[in-house]
Amino acid sequence: MRCLKKQERKEGLWLDTAEHPQIKPHEILINVKRAAICGTDVHIYNWDEWSEKTVPTPMITGHEYSGVIAEVGSEVEGFKVGDRVTGEGHLVCGHCRNCRGGRQHLCRNTFGIGVNRPGAFADYFALPASNAFKLPDAITDETAAIMDPLGNAVHCALSFDLVGEDVLITGAGPIGIMAAAVCRHVGARHVVVTDVNDYRLGLAKQCGATVALNVAAPNSDELLHATMKNLGMTEGFDVGLEMSGHQSGLRDMLNSMNSGGRIAILGIPSTPFPIELDKIVFKGLTVKGIYGREMYETWYKMANMLVAGLQERIAPVITHRLPFENFEEGFQAMRKGEAVKVVLEL
Ligand code: NAD
Numbered sequence: 259m260r261c262l263k264k265q266e267r268k269e270g271l272w273l274d275t276a277e278h279p280q281i282k283p284h285e286i287l288i289n290v291k292r293a294a295i296c297g298t299d300v301h302i303y304n305w306d307e308w309s310e311k312t313v314p315t316p317m318i319t320g321h322e323y324s325g326v327i328a329e330v331g332s333e334v335e336g337f338k339v340g341d342r343v344t345g346e347g348h349l350v351c352g353h354c355r356n357c358r359g360g361r362q363h364l365c366r367n368t369f370g371i372g373v374n375r376p377g378a379f380a381d382y383f384a385l386p387a388s389n390a391f392k393l394p395d396a397i398t399d400e401t402a403a404i405m406d407p408l409g410n411a412v413h414c415a416l417s418f419d420l421v422g423e424d425v426l427i428t429g430a431g432p433i434g435i436m437a438a439a440v441c442r443h444v445g446a447r448h449v450v451v452t453d454v455n456d457y458r459l460g461l462a463k464q465c466g467a468t469v470a471l472n473v474a475a476p477n478s479d480e481l482l483h484a485t486m487k488n489l490g491m492t493e494g495f496d497v498g499l500e501m502s503g504h505q506s507g508l509r510d511m512l513n514s515m516n517s518g519g520r521i522a523i524l525g526i527p528s529t530p531f532p533i534e535l536d537k538i539v540f541k542g543l544t545v546k547g548i549y550g551r552e553m554y555e556t557w558y559k560m561a562n563m564l565v566a567g568l569q570e571r572i573a574p575v576i577t578h579r580l581p582f583e584n585f586e587e588g589f590q591a592m593r594k595g596e597a598v599k600v601v602l603e604l
């Protein structure tokens with residue numbers, strides 16, 4: 259079968275062939291139809307410090323996908339050959355306190371497909387059946403291939419009550435853009451999205467942002483406050499979703515939150531930075547870190563929202579569709595910031 263591999267411990271990915279995978283009794287074999295490129299895959303392509311520390315080689319990469327079940331292990335129940343599926347990319351231990359308490363997204367022994375074990379940039383890959391998610395007919399193969407990052411957005415956005423609330427999203431990457439769509443879908447009032455990239459801000463607007471604001475200028479504070487005034491917001495944002503991983507994104511947020519506001523932080527800083535703790539204290543803010551997706555509450559809510567109109571709202575986020583062999587074009591577009599979601603067709 260064809261696969262995309264981290265072959266050598268240096269920049270790049272290699273199109274190669276591999277043996278047809280053998281499944282264990284609790285696993286299913288997925289015939290991948292669509293696979294999407296994640297920021298994590300770009301890190302692995304670039305072979306940054308994190309990848310060097312984390313990824314054993316050779317490794318078939320990729321963890322955003324959809325496909326059809328080609329084989330089921332002897333102990334698997336609830337799935338059959340031919341089912342359309344996507345799945346959770348975090349594999350959990352099942353025996354730590356959080357796993358046993360039903361909080362698998364907080365498992366301390368998490369493994370990632372396409373990072374620590376062979377992933378989805380391949381014609382076939384093996385997945386524990388417990389991680390698979392059966393797709394409703396109304397969800398297309400390409401939408402299903404981005405349910406992993408959409409799940410990050412959903413997990414983050416549904417952390418707090420959004421109905422009638424004013425929301426600030428810092429960072430219009432794929433996850434921030436999709437989070438704007440989710441906030442509108444569940445009934446937020448104003449959804450303001452910030453970024454430093456006009457192309458991405460344009461897509462955030464298409465996906466439902468009330469205002470998409472470029473904060474590249476040093477007076478981002480003034481711009482945000484003027485925006486709030488124009489929208490008739492006198493007190494500040496009720497909910498903040500930090501999706502940039504940048505110090506200035508979080509700083510803008512802390513400056514424009516209302517007292518008692520609630521913040522969910524998804525963005526991962528590439529280098530540590532100081533935080534104005536006094537703002538969190540004096541404003542009485544609630545701050546929640548978000549990792550992955552809730553297993554499997556996020557998946558159920560996400561699927562049902564997609565069927566109920568969210569699929570159309572997030573459609574503009576898929577900016578590139580390419581044959582699997584043209585992966586290099588997709589990676590280069592991602593590296594140059596000219597793409598948001600790239601879907602590879604197998
Ligand atoms: P991304 O890197 O594509 O998006 C980040 C965006 O922030 C970019 O568009 C960038 O231009 C923008 N940005 C830069 N400086 C900014 C500023 N000062 N203000 C506002 N925006 C600014 O990433 P993504 O794939 O959308 O993911 C969002 C973040 O979440 C990243 O930091 C990523 O590492 C992280 N992430 C976390 C999890 C998790 O489970 N916690 C999962 C996936 C991704």
Ligand code: ZN
Pocket residue numbers: 350351352353354355356357364365366367
């Ligand atoms: Zn665990």
